[in-house]
Amino acid sequence: MTATQSPADAPATTPAAPVNSRGRVILASLVGTTIEFYDFYAYATAAVLVFPILFFPTGNQTTALLASFGVFGAAMIARPIGAIVFGHFGDKHGRKATLVASLLVMGIATFLIGLLPTFGQIGWFAALMLLVLRLAQGFALGGEWSGAALVATENAPAGKRAWYGTFPQLGAPLGFIIANGLFLAINLAAPSREWFFEWGWRVPFLFSAVMVVVGLWVRLRLVESSAFTKASEKGAIRKLPLGTVFRHNWRELVLGTFFMLATYVLFYLMTNFTLSYGTKAADLETASAAAQAAAEASGTAFDASAFAAQFYPGLGFGYADFVTMQIIGVVFFGVFTLLSGPIADAIGRRRLLIWVTSAIILFGLTFNLFLLPQLDPKFTGALTQAFLVFGFMLMGATFGPMGALLPELFPTNVRYTGSAIAYNVASILGAAVAPLIAVALWAAAGGEPWPVGIYLSAMGVLTLVALLVSTETKDVDYEAAGVSADGRLAEGEAEAASL
Template sequence: MSATQTAPAAASPSPASAPVKNSRGRVILASLIGTTVEFYDFYAYATAAVLVFPVLFFPTGDPLTAQLASFGVFGAAMIARPLGAVVFGHFGDKHGRKATLVASLLTMGIATFIIGLLPTYAQIGWFAALALLILRLAQGFALGGEWSGAALVATENAPAGKRAWYGTFPQLGAPIGFIIANGLFLVINFSSPSREWFLEWGWRVPFLFSAVMVIIGLWVRLKLVESSAFEKASTKGAIRKVPIGTVFRHHWKELILGTFFMLATYVLFYLMTSYTLAWGIKPADVETAQAAADAAGTPFDAAAFFPGGGFAYPEFVTMQIIGVVFFGVFTMLSGPIADAIGRRRLLIWVTLAIIVFGLTFNVFLMSGGSPRFAGALAQAFLIFGFTLMGATFGPMGALLPELFPTNVRYTGSAVSYNVSSILGAAVAPLIALALWAWVGEPWLVGVYLSVMGVLTLIALIIGKETKDVDYEEAGFSSSAVL
């Protein structure tokens, strides 16, 4: 055989030897679909927690107590999230991201679907509230591993210099999930034959519908391959036997920083969704709501339930959806900016703006005046708040994972993200509602947001820039951020 005949075979690698990589479309969809389901489920519960759960699951006889109980179960999921972060982070750092992401999405989907099938207090008494609490804890446990895994899928497969941009893809699940969940609630509200039908059956549809998105997400994620960063860590023998132990022994400073980096983001996020919904809607059709409560034998004062801004539910949710469009746009814009100027510099400026925004609550949410003027102020409030939300939330998809090396990245970013959910998201609706009830005006709720912003600002000033860290570092120590 001549040399010219054998040369091509010697020079061309066999197709089997070429490394398999995830396509950009697969990375985007796999990281986006899970967080979309995550936030869809959370928004569905948050909406139901204001509209129906106090009547159907927590009929205490006092509207404020019923609402606090409903928000309390909402916050209980945040308590379970750090446990989920430890468990899913452990398996994600030891065995890879793919299987862990499939398991978290499946757990989340099953729990949400069953919520849509639950009997109410009128049917089984307080066992209904207990079942809701258990399923909410299951949701939180699954969510503990979902976000971090999705962020790692996006950023560990990102091209050089575009980690923050790719990191915004899982963050987009928040605005997309909000629009789908609240849009569905809005359609159901408009199409419901009666208020009683909505309270009995209509609210269940969004929870049951989540199964469709879960199936799509599972199909996409099962086609993923592991990132080169995790494969290199595995090849070099850098996988830790107990990742959480390594994180707490050698990366505790990064854990603390990451937790406070997210604090203002979480508080702003839940104030702009759950609290504003509780503030904004009026007791429209209270007679039918009261009739439904009376028929179910639940001691509930519907007229006292919505003491806030005086908007009809469809009107205010439409206003929220308009604000969330800005949330999505500025989430995407924040990625390229963070890649260009750095995560820390961008977030310092955004956090300063959040602190100022918190001090303006009474300007935007003032009572009195013409309905048109009040509506314009409330819409401006929602647009400003959700714009800031996008600008602060977008860079977190890259920032938190960059604090940790590959071998403990899943665990470290998940724990810091989810511990912050307890300090911020779990208590934010409860604190806001209590402060609002205490003074009867929203200004103190805004001060609460500003104080949380100051804590985040201090953490950002202490921390250092992470955009140039070696993301495929597989060793024991992370690039320093202090």
């Protein structure tokens, strides 16, 4: 300011737009997915231990388990619907409000599951209510993951998108450890089996309310990313993002779906199937006694001859022992999730995933080597633990880069919708049917796990083909994608803006 200028003549300064700090971005993307995956794992664990007895007492263990897994899989059907709804609002009105809404829906549904009456109290209406709340969980998760991934990657420094994208992915192993650790603690502290089936299983679902409050506090402090703000200022926001993404990005939708296929199948085989197989009795006498005790606890009749006719063996571990082994494996899941980010930033997402998917295909061929009971129980335990460690290492290595890869396939104005649909349609093709197919293959093979491994390898081949026909995305311009340098819509997109 010169001597002749008055303060009123001084040029106005524009205040800097608020930005999210690195710690806020990491915490907001991590805490929400941790809660969401905690809620999902709480159901997955109960689907194996509790729900077949309390909500689906058919008198046939295979039918009851399949019914329980069927309701588990139903949530996957709701996920693409949630992806479309939350993606629409996330691409039109911003990421923050959408993430808050998805967290609220998931938290309320999970809390209400903990208050449900059982089959013994209201009959099949209990199963219907469980299905409705499970669908609400799936609907919420359909919008959660993509929003969290966008918060992380749209606020990432240059060259570190894959690294930042691993933090929402880290919510999966953390949610698993918290949910299963709590189930394990309650199971060990339960004064009786009857108490666990009456009240103990409800505690993890009710506890989710505390976690949701923490998640809401973190997410309400976020500000919108610069990528979304710039897209809005340039007039690139669509009235109907769904129409735009299907019209102009259908190839990316297909590729993204198949990128996630092997990841989803591996994910739910390592959690749901292995828990069923690992804790299933290895001999008929032990299984029959446990089934009779469970039937008495739930007030249902037990037919020993019918049970024997449809019995198929497992590894025979106790629940506490096997969940502890799973938690050890999931630690490697978390470590390799974080390690995958810097590697994907250095060599590219596609190159890393081609190698990891090839390893998943080979891993699927080893199920009989690792998972058949041995003459010495010590060898069975060691081989099973090695199986869980290897499987979860691969899970981290394939899951980690997805937090950056799927959003990078789409421009800013349809990024929420596109990445959410690809991620959640893959959940139908992979996760929704994986537990059902695994149990059916396991039973058809008389208790041997090798067909389940072949199924995983086949899905890995489909993912590998998708990766081989794709191109690398790590150098895509995240903020300019879909908008030309002069601020106008990119060529070929102007017509879509009117949709």
